[in-house]
Amino acid sequence: MNERILDLFTKDALETARANNTYRSMRLMESPESSCVKIRSANGVLQEQILLASNSYLDLANIPELKQAMANAVLEWGTGSGGARLTTGNKAPHQELEETIAKFKDTESAITFNTGYMANVGTISALCGKGDYIFSDTLNHASIIDGIRLSRANCKVYRHNDIADLERVIKEAKAEHATQSAASSDTRPFRGLIVTDAVFSMDGDLADLPVLLRVAHEQDALLMIDEAHATGVVGKTGRGLAEHYGCAHADVTVGTLSKAVAAEGGFVAGSKKLTEFLKNKARSFIFTTAMAPAVAAAANANLKYIDAHPERVQKLQDNVKYFCDTLRSAGFQIPPTASAIVPIIIGDEARALEISAALQKRGILIPAIRYPTVARGQARLRASLMATHTQEQLQTAAAAIAQAVKEGV
Ligand SMILES: Cc1ncc(COP(=O)(O)O)c(C=O)c1O
Incomplete structure (x- = not known):
């Protein structure tokens, strides 16, 4: 392996990504994709998380x-x-x-x-x-x-x-x-x-x-x-x-x-x-x-x-409505949506990251999306819902989001 030549191709890009907080790495999920998942915390403890980040909207992967x-x-x-x-x-x-x-x-x-x-x-x-x-x-x-x-x-x-x-x-x-x-x-x-x-x-x-x-x-x-x-x-x-x-x-x-x-x-x-x-x-x-x-x-x-099973699709749509209504009652401006993606706009990139990290400590996995995926200053928590989330889970998540955002973490 010629590290020097490889550096010519890779070094600048990797250093720029690190400097801009856009360096990407993968999180290891230690359970199958579902509305509740397990991941390991920084100190090695396996933690249950309510997952608000999945594309598996109908939660069919484990039936x-x-x-x-x-x-x-x-x-x-x-x-x-x-x-x-x-x-x-x-x-x-x-x-x-x-x-x-x-x-x-x-x-x-x-x-x-x-x-x-x-x-x-x-x-x-x-x-x-x-x-x-x-x-x-x-x-x-x-x-x-x-x-x-x-x-x-x-x-x-x-x-x-x-x-x-x-x-x-x-x-x-x-x-x-x-x-x-x-x-x-x-x-x-x-x-x-x-x-x-x-x-x-x-x-x-x-x-x-x-x-x-x-x-x-x-x-x-x-x-x-x-x-x-x-x-x-x-x-x-x-x-x-x-x-x-x-x-x-x-x-x-x-x-x-x-x-x-x-x-x-x-x-x-x-x-x-x-x-x-x-x-x-x-x-x-x-x-x-x-x-x-x-x-x-x-x-x-x-x-x-x-x-x-159209009732499963209906349940997903009911969950989206319930979650959006709960966030609105907590003071968030959430536009009506017919999809299962609910963006909660934070604005500042670093703040969105902090809030996402604070939520993870409270057992809620919801990613912070930043530039370049969205425009600068439009950083957000991107919640995606599943048909199997319970109202209790959604209530817990919405309350934790409200607390984290309002208390400035
Ligand atoms: C809008 C859109 N189109 C296409 C794709 C690609 O689909 P796939 O993951 O099956 O490659 C994605 C996401 O992955 C997407 O969000």
Whole structure:
């Protein structure tokens, strides 16, 4: 190992991260993901914590019948898939999962990827290329941003959830395209893709799907939404934004199987034409080994469980309402939310960290989110709720948050 050369690549970045308090390290969780978890404190004692930081919104990871479904699939299909989907990796659990997703999302077809990250990167870079335009909400997830970069398309970022600004950048792009076409022999039509998170992961607010559908229709653009934090959470039975608003689907709906579905993988739901195109063009689908069949079987069983248990989605939504109401009664300004993400804005980065650490000492695990994940001075506690939190746990957490914030820790 040539440490000196490695330092040329790594030293500055690591030193800057340390100096800016943005150096990242991993916490070891010593129990399975659930509404109550165990972690070790600095002095080595194993501590119970109420978990307000999980993406496993429906808390499905430990349900005996679902664990058994995955175990059975390991026994039937082995530990790995052995090949890409287009070579030898495509097994019955993969196809069954895609059928279940299409049914759950009420679309003609669905295709799975190994992660939601790969679904976004592969889909955007397959659909768009040089000369195309992508219109992206300023708060979109990193996997959307990376897909845009990989596509080499022109990117126009619009202000968060600001439809007037979206229309402004589309107009600007169309004018640019017309000028360039006139100055060259390029006769390719204008191609534009509007892409947005469905639920914004640091704020918990929703994209306005009905309005975005209207703009996409008026502007002849394609619309893609990422339902990573919406699937299993938003809408009466957890089907996402189309169910929540009672409107049509976007042309392209991306999602993950790793959050409320509590397995692993990503998906795209839409028309058969779209999924056939992605099978042929999405490099993160083509050039990678298929997910293990048992992972596909687990996602399939969990998604069917969500379908059969809408009361679990309802319980999650009731918990969100209860928690927000409790925080409001304690004097916090919490905007209404239809997602399971509740940001409690603190502002100062160091203070948010202190409050989060103080809460952990009181048995409540809730992360402080700071720059660069959110804008400077917008540091926050980001609470994410689960269907299995009890009202008593939520009451305890809200009281501890109020005390920590008001007493200045
Ligand atoms: C909005 C959004 N999209 C995509 C992803 C990626 O999904 P996955 O974890 O399955 O890669 C995440 C989070 O991880 C996310 O928050």
